[in-house]
Amino acid sequence: MRLEGVRGLVCDVDGVVHAGDRVFDSAVESLNAWMHGGLRVVFLTNNASRGPEELAARLQQDGVRMTPDQVITGAMAGSHVLARTVDPGTRVLVAGSAALDRAVRDQGLEVTSDPIEAGAVVQGYAPTVTLQLLHDAAHAVSRGATWVATNRDAGLPTAWGVAPGNGAYVDAVARATGREPLVAGKPETGSYTLALERLGLTAGEVAGIGDRLETDVLGANRAGLRSVLVATGVHGWPEVERAAGEGASEKVPDHVVDDLSQLTFG
Known part of the structure; x- marks a missing residue:
């Protein structure tokens, strides 16, 4: 074609x-x-689980001849939307990966693990996201925090089938709080x-x-x-x-x- x-x-x-x-x-x-x-x-x-350098390294390992400046990740999109939505001094609870945490900090925003002081929540896929972190995200969102999701992909393709994606975790917080996030990706x-x-x-x-x-x-x-x-x-x-x-x-x-x-x- x-x-x-x-x-x-x-x-x-x-x-x-x-x-x-x-x-x-x-x-x-x-x-x-x-x-x-x-x-x-x-x-x-x-996918917000990796930064551009990490994803580029994986693609290069796959055999793709490319550079990190050719990559835009869910973490980059999510932090971009977040920074243009909240006030500069807003503290952000990151329900996601270290790459998403870095992307938020790169936008000049402060990260917190305390759902009570969080004025914003950004949620992205990471295999290390715990039930406690989802609880904290829901707590902050229910208190009125600005909520940004990097994406709402329900599933994630793997070598053995489809695993729950960020959308599945976002849906859990949405069901618990009755709110819907801003979606970046x-x-x-x-x-x-x-x-x-x-x-x-x-x-x-x-x-x-x-x-x-x-x-x-x-x-x-x-x-x-x-x-x-x-x-x-x-x-x-x-x-x-x-x-x-x-x-x-x-x-x-x-x-x-x-x-x-x-x-x-x-």
């Missing part, structure tokens, strides 16, 4: 380049060939704005690639990118047909491929 007029890509990571420890060789080979040919690529992930357009700025291209020159209809495809469609679903992760043809049949046009991709080797650009 050839996409004409595309000069850049916004590419998801989990379920597209790898799933847990499993690397999709065809994706690595395709990405390297495209970048060698001059295609600009930014890796945009909702895909499918919200803010993360795509960051990606387009990094690429130096307009939306019409860029394709968005991912494995989820409700985040990658919906986000690309909302942002005006050409949307491509790759069926190596969570969703495939059955889900596309279901979305089309239900009239959920925003979640229907412009293109569907079985793996990235089926794509070329002109």
Whole structure:
């Protein structure tokens, strides 16, 4: 399948380049060939468990020839939204990874572990998130703290199947408090704005690639990118047909491929 007029890509990571420890060789080979040919690529992930350097190191280990400045993570998007929502002196409870903690501090905000003094909560995926931390997040949110979620992906692709993602933990806090968070990552357009700025291209020159209809495809469609679903992760043809049949046009991709080797650009 050839996409004409595309000069850049916004590419998801989990379920597209790898799933847990499993690397999709065809994706690595395709990405390297495209970048060698001059295609600009930014890796945009909702996963907030790692910083850009860590994720770049993982992609390089997978065999992708890229640099950390090509990465935008859920932690970066979440901290970006948070810093533009709260007052500078607001103390933030971080319900997530060390990478999310660093990203919040990099925005000049103070981090606290005390749910009573927290004026804001930012929630992102981390395998180390404990039930106590969810309790603390819910406590702060119920007291009126500003609440930002890096994303609401319900599941996370792994080598053995789908694990609970950040959305599952966010839903727990939402059910407990009766509140809903501001969402920073895909499918919200803010993360795509960051990606387009990094690429130096307009939306019409860029394709968005991912494995989820409700985040990658919906986000690309909302942002005006050409949307491509790759069926190596969570969703495939059955889900596309279901979305089309239900009239959920925003979640229907412009293109569907079985793996990235089926794509070329002109």
